[in-house]
Amino acid sequence: MKDTLILPAKGLPAVPAWLSAPFQLLEPVGNRLLLILFCGSFSFLFMYVFTPFNMNQWYEGGPFGVTGAFGAFSCSGIAALGISQFLLIKLKGSKPLTHWQFLAWFLGETILVAGIVNIVNVSLHSYLTFSWLEYWDTWKYGFGVIALPYSIALLWFQSRASAARLKDIVLAPAEDREKEKDTLLIRDEYDKLALSLPPSSLIMVKAEDNYVHVFYRNGQEVKKELVRSSLKKLEPQLAAHGVARAHRSYMVNISNVLLFKKNAKGHYLLLEGMDDCPVPVSASYLPQFQQKFTPDS
DSSP, X not given: OOOOOOOOOOOSOXXXXXXXXXXXXXXXXXXXXXXXXXXXXXXXXXXXXXOGGGTXXXXXXXXXXXXXXXXXXXXXXXXHHHHHHHTGGGGGOSSOOBHHHHHHHHHHHHHHHHHHHHHHHHHHOTTOOOOHHHHHHHHHHHHHHHHHHHHHHHHHHHHHHHHHHHHHHHTOOHHHHHHHHXXXXXXXXXXXXXXXXXXXXXEEEEEETTEEEEXXXXXXXXXXXXXXOOHHHXXXXXXXXXXXXXXXTEEEEGXXXXXXXXXXXXXXEEETTOTTOOEEEOGGGHHHHHHHHSOOO
């Protein structure tokens, strides 16, 4: 048996949890369609009614008039968002963007919108020419117009998602609540169900940065599941099923402990199916294991 204890590596401070969490508000196709249509309609009405930056004066007397120019810009924005949300978004693959990736994506969308609007604007008005200064002005004013409806749409999607989750909790059948007592329902930090298993199948849980590795038995195999959560969040539920903290980074299922031993580096546990991963027992958690596994003299 190896005497080397496996400890979690220390690293740089993790990115704040919210920024590195999955951004899923625009995963549904319906939400993306609503976002695009709402941004286009809102932008047109906003420019036409409130005329920000005195934009109406720029196009009065022009070949297409104020209404035509604003309509062309709104349609250009709709086209740009459609390209971003239904074509370019495929480049990310099946994995959802994180919040910080989405913020970068939104910035890229505004650059794309400004590019298409700038092309349309210069094409419709002979007195304009393509230049970086013209593009910068288009992006600056375009960002000011599109950021508001984009934010409103996301807040609306978030409120709908929160209301749906609350409804599910309130209307959860009583039998589901009873079942939860006999089943470990391991949820992530956003309270989404990540793993469901019988308590006896759980071997141990190991913390690593903002995640936990859940080791469990599936038939004759030992499998591992990565869940974005913390031992602190999971400990109250796990403790009710005989899972005890052995170390600041480990919780173990007491029923799966095969060996409790001391070596030159301290006390450690050997768990069933985890021969290559001895679990250290720190001093603060040592008494409960000594009481349980050390025979009375």
